[in-house]
Amino acid sequence: MSDASPSMNDAILQVEHLSMKFGGLVAIGDLSFQARRGEITALIGPNGAGKTTVFNCITGFYKPSEGMITLSRRDGSSFLLERLPNHEIPARAKVARTFQNIRLFSGMTLLENLLVAQHNKLMKASGYTVLGLFGFSGYRTASAESIDLARHWLEKADLVDRADDPAGDLPYGAQRRLEIARAMCTGPELLCLDEPAAGLNPKESMALNALLMDIKDNTGTSILLIEHDMAVVMQISDHVVVLEYGRKISDGSPHAVRTDPRVIAAYLGVEDEDVETVLTEVGDEDVIEQLDTGPDSAHGPGTSSSYLAGPVTDTVGHSEGERVTVSKGASKAGQVDARSSAAAASPAAAKQPSAAKSSAAKPATKAQVKPNTPGVSKRRGGRK
Numbered sequence: 001m002s003d004a005s006p007s008m009n010d011a012i013l014q015v016e017h018l019s020m021k022f023g024g025l026v027a028i029g030d031l032s033f034q035a036r037r038g039e040i041t042a043l044i045g046p047n048g049a050g051k052t053t054v055f056n057c058i059t060g061f062y063k064p065s066e067g068m069i070t071l072s073r074r075d076g077s078s079f080l081l082e083r084l085p086n087h088e089i090p091a092r093a094k095v096a097r098t099f100q101n102i103r104l105f106s107g108m109t110l111l112e113n114l115l116v117a118q119h120n121k122l123m124k125a126s127g128y129t130v131l132g133l134f135g136f137s138g139y140r141t142a143s144a145e146s147i148d149l150a151r152h153w154l155e156k157a158d159l160v161d162r163a164d165d166p167a168g169d170l171p172y173g174a175q176r177r178l179e180i181a182r183a184m185c186t187g188p189e190l191l192c193l194d195e196p197a198a199g200l201n202p203k204e205s206m207a208l209n210a211l212l213m214d215i216k217d218n219t220g221t222s223i224l225l226i227e228h229d230m231a232v233v234m235q236i237s238d239h240v241v242v243l244e245y246g247r248k249i250s251d252g253s254p255h256a257v258r259t260d261p262r263v264i265a266a267y268l269g270v271e272d273e274d275v276e277t278v279l280t281e282v283g284d285e286d287v288i289e290q291l292d293t294g295p296d297s298a299h300g301p302g303t304s305s306s307y308l309a310g311p312v313t314d315t316v317g318h319s320e321g322e323r324v325t326v327s328k329g330a331s332k333a334g335q336v337d338a339r340s341s342a343a344a345a346s347p348a349a350a351k352q353p354s355a356a357k358s359s360a361a362k363p364a365t366k367a368q369v370k371p372n373t374p375g376v377s378k379r380r381g382g383r384k
């Protein structure tokens with residue numbers, strides 16, 4: 001526990017050297033990043049990059065194999081989340097989350113869903129006895145406060161007109177907002193949202209963005225967001241962390257990340273021979289436009305399954321001789337890094353035809369790189 005009272009823009013969440021292994025599979029490898037208080041931090045990356053695993057470590061569903069996750073609250077207290085029992089993470093560390101698949105009580109009304117979320121507070125007010133049933137005044141006050149809070153968040157989510165309808169009757173986008181309203185009823189300091197825009201139409205996405213910006217601007221709750229919808233990520237995030245195969249490949253402002261060649265290569269899932277083309281085209285509006293419209297079908301968002309995309313035919317080395325099996329083509333970001341290092345080490349070599357450079361820079365298991373072809377016409381969805 002620390003005593004110093006944190007101010008806005010201090011780190012609310014500090015992830016340090018986090019690793020999560022499932023048998024021989026390294027889902028997260030030595031990951032470090034921060035989420036600042038009062039900001040929206042997005043965690044992005046292709047399917048299987050490890051985003052949900054990071055959430056599961058933060059929210060106590062998984063205990064990490066290695067590393068530290070520190071949550072610093074506004075009152076100055078701080079918690080090592082990997083050591084806290086699961087049920088204490090929402091109550092003591094004030095971390096709430098939503099899931100990729102909606103988890104509402106569909107037969108209950110909207111209001112009831114938001115009251116159930118405040119169950120702990122009501123139980124405490126009843127002294128964990130039947131006093132609540134007999135109109136104990138402390139319980140009555142807590143009950144009235146819970147209803148007020150529920151109404152407040154139904155209004156914020158633009159759902160108050162449907163307070164008495166079963167949650168299952170709501171359109172999909174409204175159910176997503178109800179989940180967020182329910183999480184907010186627990187008074188979180190960190191709200192973790194797993195793909196809140198998945199399956200939403202553009203109008204629903206706009207309503208979601210408005211709700212998240214309202215939370216950020218008016219509650220002081222910090223948001224950690226997993227999202228494949230680049231329009232949402234780029235519009236509302238203050239800070240973006242990009243994962244590929246469990247490793248961080250970029251970390252910075254939305255602008256910095258969207259023009260990072262490693263991100264473009266990894267996220268667009270470009271072909272081997274096009275990695276170099278992407279490198280030369282950073283800042284090209286066509287490339288950025290592709291990033292905005294989302295990853296290619298081989299990399300998501302689609303089903304948001306937690307499985308690797310594509311055939312398992314290649315490997316990437318991790319620390320201490322461990323290996324994670326990944327789809328052929330492996331780390332595109334790694335290829336970009338290797339290419340940049342090779343060019344830095346030997347500027348003359350960098351001027352050679354691309355096939356010669358590629359064979360030095362890329363892992364032996366990669367497909368042979370074809371001679372450099374001007375333009376990007378071979379890239380999937382490339383410039384016309």
Ligand SMILES: Nc1ncnc2c1ncn2[C@@H]1O[C@H](COP(=O)(O)OP(=O)(O)OP(=O)(O)O)[C@@H](O)[C@H]1O
Pocket residue numbers: 022025027045046047048049050051052053054300304305306307308
């Ligand atoms: N409980 C588990 N047991 C074994 N492997 C797992 C488990 N959970 C996740 N994985 C593996 O860890 C890797 C990362 O999965 P994760 O779901 O975190 O990725 P993701 O980036 O959230 O993907 P998506 O965008 O598809 O949701 C994948 O290879 C996945 O199959």
